[in-house]
Amino acid sequence: MTSLQPRPALGEPARYVFPKPTRVKVGSGTVIALDLPGQPYAAVRLVHPAGANIESDEYRGAAMLVSEALEDGVDGNSSLAPALERYGAEWVSRVGWDSFITGVDAPTKRLKDAVALLGEAVRSPALRPDDIVRRRDQLAERFRLENSVASTLAARAVGSQLFTGRYAVPLSGGDVYQQRLTPDLARSFHTDHIAAVTGTLIVVGDLSGVNLEELGAAVFGDAAPAPQRHTTAPETAPGERPRIIILDRPGSVQSAFVLAHHAPSRTEIDLPRAEGMSDVLGGMFTSRLNLELREKLGYTYGVGSRFDLRRDSGVFLISTQVDAPTTAHSITVTLEQIAQLRQEGVTEKELQAVRESHTVGLPVTYASAGRMAWALIEMVVYDLPEDHVDRLRAGYEQLTVDGLNQAAQEYLHPEDAVVTVVGDAESLRGPLEELGVGPVTVQNPETLWSAPGDKPAPSR
Amino acid sequence: MINMTSAEQGVEGLVTSNGAAGHIRQYRLDNGLRLVTAPAATGQVAAINLWYGVGSRHEVPGRTGFAHLFEHLMFEGSGNAAKGEHFRLIEALGGELNASTSSDRTNYYETVPEHALDLALWLEADRLATLRDGVTQEVLDNQRDVVKNERRQRYDNQPYGTAFERILAHAYPEGHPYHHPTIGSMEDLDAADLDYVLSFHKTHYGPDNLVLSVVSSLDSEDVYRRVEKYFGGIPPRETVAEAPDASLEGLLGSKSLVVEEQVPAPAVFIVHRIPPYGTREFDILHLASAVLGQGQGSRLYRRLVVERGLANDDGGASSDLFDFRYTQSLFFISMIARDGVSGSELENAIFEETAALADGISEEELERARAVLERDHFQGISTPAGLANALSGYTQLFDDPELVYTWPMRWASITPDEVVDCAKQYLIPENRFSLRYEVAPSETANA
Numbered sequence: 001m002t003s004l005q006p007r008p009a010l011g012e013p014a015r016y017v018f019p020k021p022t023r024v025k026v027g028s029g030t031v032i033a034l035d036l037p038g039q040p041y042a043a044v045r046l047v048h049p050a051g052a053n054i055e056s057d058e059y060r061g062a063a064m065l066v067s068e069a070l071e072d073g074v075d076g077n078s079s080l081a082p083a084l085e086r087y088g089a090e091w092v093s094r095v096g097w098d099s100f101i102t103g104v105d106a107p108t109k110r111l112k113d114a115v116a117l118l119g120e121a122v123r124s125p126a127l128r129p130d131d132i133v134r135r136r137d138q139l140a141e142r143f144r145l146e147n148s149v150a151s152t153l154a155a156r157a158v159g160s161q162l163f164t165g166r167y168a169v170p171l172s173g174g175d176v177y178q179q180r181l182t183p184d185l186a187r188s189f190h191t192d193h194i195a196a197v198t199g200t201l202i203v204v205g206d207l208s209g210v211n212l213e214e215l216g217a218a219v220f221g222d223a224a225p226a227p228q229r230h231t232t233a234p235e236t237a238p239g240e241r242p243r244i245i246i247l248d249r250p251g252s253v254q255s256a257f258v259l260a261h262h263a264p265s266r267t268e269i270d271l272p273r274a275e276g277m278s279d280v281l282g283g284m285f286t287s288r289l290n291l292e293l294r295e296k297l298g299y300t301y302g303v304g305s306r307f308d309l310r311r312d313s314g315v316f317l318i319s320t321q322v323d324a325p326t327t328a329h330s331i332t333v334t335l336e337q338i339a340q341l342r343q344e345g346v347t348e349k350e351l352q353a354v355r356e357s358h359t360v361g362l363p364v365t366y367a368s369a370g371r372m373a374w375a376l377i378e379m380v381v382y383d384l385p386e387d388h389v390d391r392l393r394a395g396y397e398q399l400t401v402d403g404l405n406q407a408a409q410e411y412l413h414p415e416d417a418v419v420t421v422v423g424d425a426e427s428l429r430g431p432l433e434e435l436g437v438g439p440v441t442v443q444n445p446e447t448l449w450s451a452p453g454d455k456p457a458p459s460r
Numbered sequence: 461m462i463n464m465t466s467a468e469q470g471v472e473g474l475v476t477s478n479g480a481a482g483h484i485r486q487y488r489l490d491n492g493l494r495l496v497t498a499p500a501a502t503g504q505v506a507a508i509n510l511w512y513g514v515g516s517r518h519e520v521p522g523r524t525g526f527a528h529l530f531e532h533l534m535f536e537g538s539g540n541a542a543k544g545e546h547f548r549l550i551e552a553l554g555g556e557l558n559a560s561t562s563s564d565r566t567n568y569y570e571t572v573p574e575h576a577l578d579l580a581l582w583l584e585a586d587r588l589a590t591l592r593d594g595v596t597q598e599v600l601d602n603q604r605d606v607v608k609n610e611r612r613q614r615y616d617n618q619p620y621g622t623a624f625e626r627i628l629a630h631a632y633p634e635g636h637p638y639h640h641p642t643i644g645s646m647e648d649l650d651a652a653d654l655d656y657v658l659s660f661h662k663t664h665y666g667p668d669n670l671v672l673s674v675v676s677s678l679d680s681e682d683v684y685r686r687v688e689k690y691f692g693g694i695p696p697r698e699t700v701a702e703a704p705d706a707s708l709e710g711l712l713g714s715k716s717l718v719v720e721e722q723v724p725a726p727a728v729f730i731v732h733r734i735p736p737y738g739t740r741e742f743d744i745l746h747l748a749s750a751v752l753g754q755g756q757g758s759r760l761y762r763r764l765v766v767e768r769g770l771a772n773d774d775g776g777a778s779s780d781l782f783d784f785r786y787t788q789s790l791f792f793i794s795m796i797a798r799d800g801v802s803g804s805e806l807e808n809a810i811f812e813e814t815a816a817l818a819d820g821i822s823e824e825e826l827e828r829a830r831a832v833l834e835r836d837h838f839q840g841i842s843t844p845a846g847l848a849n850a851l852s853g854y855t856q857l858f859d860d861p862e863l864v865y866t867w868p869m870r871w872a873s874i875t876p877d878e879v880v881d882c883a884k885q886y887l888i889p890e891n892r893f894s895l896r897y898e899v900a901p902s903e904t905a906n907a
Contacts, residue, residue: 002590078766085755141725141772144724
């Protein structure tokens with residue numbers, strides 16, 4: 001005989017306060033550290049303000065290429081990873097629009113050795129021409145391989161539909177720009193933006209017995225402080241909006257689509273209101289879009305929405321992959337849900353879910369060294385105050401229904417949207433035109449990122 | 461200690477630094493539920509992880525994909541929780557939750573703020589005890605569509621997406637419980653009916669088939685009392701389901717298949733059938749896979765990516781094992797060809813490198829392989845959720861949660877000669893299935 005307990009009432013959550021980091025000035029650089037006693041692995045990240053957004057036309061893709069080429073280490077020939085492997089450590093690198101991040105995840109007791117390898121890999125890598133060419137060609141080929149995944153291609157195409165300039169081309173520069181890079185260009189990008197600049201070193205882990213000044217000295221050397229950054233808002237891509245662009249992928253049994261439009265920059269946006277509103281629409285499993293497209297209609301395995309925020313601009317995106325015959329209706333439902341949120345606003349229950357998940361849920365959000373390091377990276381990249389996590393929490397605690405409703409008005413702009421659909425153009429074009437959302441064009445994906453001087457991308 | 465292997469150093473160092481190994485506690489409730497507790501490395505959270513001893517190996521012909529479809533239904537409402545409420549309640553607490561199904565087991569998990577542990581336990585207990593009261597035909601129809609879209613997304617609309625399905629179909633004979641993937645076939649998903657859903661729950665979902673792990677800062681006795689409170693009143697299954705016979709003798713044979721599909725480049729997927737997860741030979745071959753294809757110091761990466769430029773740069777992730785506990789496992793290799801390199805050229809190059817393991821490996825290569833496996837192992841358990849998952853796994857499969865800290869010791873005593881011996885026995889053409897994808901000519905020329 002089964003005997004069950006009644007549903008328990010929730011007790012009072014313990015208040016979460018993000019730990020106060022330690023700052024140590026070492027030479028021209030700064031080490032920012034968090035002590036997590038008992039953590040067996042430490043996350044070390046070196047943040048340079050040298051993301052893809054600083055690349056001039058000639059250098060497009062250079063940040064990504066240099067990031068990859070650093071893995072060839074001081075001896076070249078892909079020597080860094082095996083050296084780290086000896087210490088049970090792993091190389092970490094990530095190029096964003098606003099940052100160039102390198103680092104290691106390492107067992108605490110091997111931290112010093114692993115950080116020494118990080119330091120020499122960043123400051124004095126071999127960067128042999130042969131290695132750079134090999135990495136470049138591999139990057140270009142990998143870009144094409146990855147584009148065969150419908151969702152990847154759809155996500156990569158968004159920039160070209162919303163912006164001109166650097167944001168119009170994917171972070172890596174794609175195959176077109178990669179293939180124009182030379183070893184000399186890569187080396188000069190490294191010399192000017194990485195080797196010569198200290199960056200900020202972030203260390204999160206069990207710091208007992210760790211000498212932060214020593215780590216900083218090993219990584220910074222005699223490099224100079226980062227130069228002042230200037231931001232200029234990017235220009236909008238021409239073309240009617242809203243509109244639909246189909247990137248032809250014949251025979252696809254699913255369509256991947258991304259609805260995207262412009263959003264404010266990371267520093268301009270009111271993050272709790274914006275993300276809270278996005279969570280209600282598509283940011284959670286129990287969001288309106290997921291409940292409708294997945295749990296009611298069964299069109300998709302999942303749908304999500306989010307803001308992609310940069311120092312000078314932002315993008316709001318809704319992404320999903322749907323059963324091909326349901327593509328048009330899925331877009332209709334998506335637009336209806338946006339309209340409904342804008343017209344009718346959020347419910348008290350939705351407000352509560354958003355508020356709680358971003359406040360009492362913080363211990364879950366920061367349940368690893370890597371995630372805590374990420375909070376510190378955000379602080380460095382976007383010039384945020386040291387207590388920015390706690391300030392965000394306070395922002396969420398103060399959220400109201402009216403605030404989220406205003407955010408829906410302020411930050412959702414379907415009239416400015418471009419819907420990029422990767423799927424079978426022959427079967428999709430008619431139904432998508434009948435939607436009346438805007439003009440529908442079909443484009444060959446291979447012509448998306450033409451370099452200056454190339455033939456313009458044909459549309460039909 | 462002098463001349464410690466890296467495995468011994470790693471284990472000692474990590475255990476000493478977080479002090480967790482001595483704090484694992486194991487309990488068994490009267491109804492057979494096994495509970496494991498351990499301290500969390502970060503505060504204010506509770507990571508809850510459940511491994512049920514049911515997976516796609518329990519599926520019968522015509523019912524493939526059912527264990528996984530059933531996993532979806534576990535989120536769709538039970539006797540005292542409405543459809544979607546499980547997700548809604550946990551998400552609203554900032555919790556992280558999901559589930560996964562494999563051939564051997566089905567896994568459910570959530571990480572929640574510590575004050576929500578009771579609620580999470582109650583939700584898990586409710587769907588264990590009363591799922592049959594909540595599931596409806598409407599829910600089944602909806603989740604069937606969702607799973608079919610999952611299949612499209614992961615298999616059918618994905619370049620090389622059908623590789624795993626083809627591998628299982630050729631590596632295990634028709635009718636064998638591991639012959640099919642957990643996602644199942646579209647036809648069988650269409651045929652799933654409500655009666656079978658109800659009987660599947662009754663057959664496989666009982667506390668006697670469950671390992672529950674809780675990783676938190678709470679006292680283990682406190683956790684035990686809570687688990688006893690919520691799960692103690694659930695009776696064990698009336699009949700323990702019999703696992704299908706998955707025994708397998710002999711080698712795989714020498715098999716190959718070439719398929720033409722809309723893929724961006726030729727690719728090669730190779731498996732060798734090897735002894736089950738948990739045997740010493742499996743551990744030896746795990747090291748062999750790291751020597752061959754894990755990390756940028758591995759042979760396949762150095763030879764075929766860096767030196768010969770035959771394969772796409774995967775960062776050093778071309779070989780691993782599929783760890784099946786109840787039948788022979790698989791030694792797996794995959795690489796994608798570079799521009800201008802044919803599939804057969806790449807395939808032959810991989811064959812050569814694999815065969816060369818039998819000619820000998822150096823102690824240095826073995827040391828690197830141990831370090832890579834240790835790193836992945838300890839990184840995997842460095843978060844509360846990762847530790848909870850590993851505790852459930854080692855307990856469900858081996859009845860020993862402390863393996864979570866001692867597993868790397870198994871690699872410490874393995875010698876180069878043992879790797880060579882195993883390579884000679886298992887990594888041979890007579891025990892190999894090779895699947896090659898070639899680029900199909902495009903049917904529709906782009907205008």
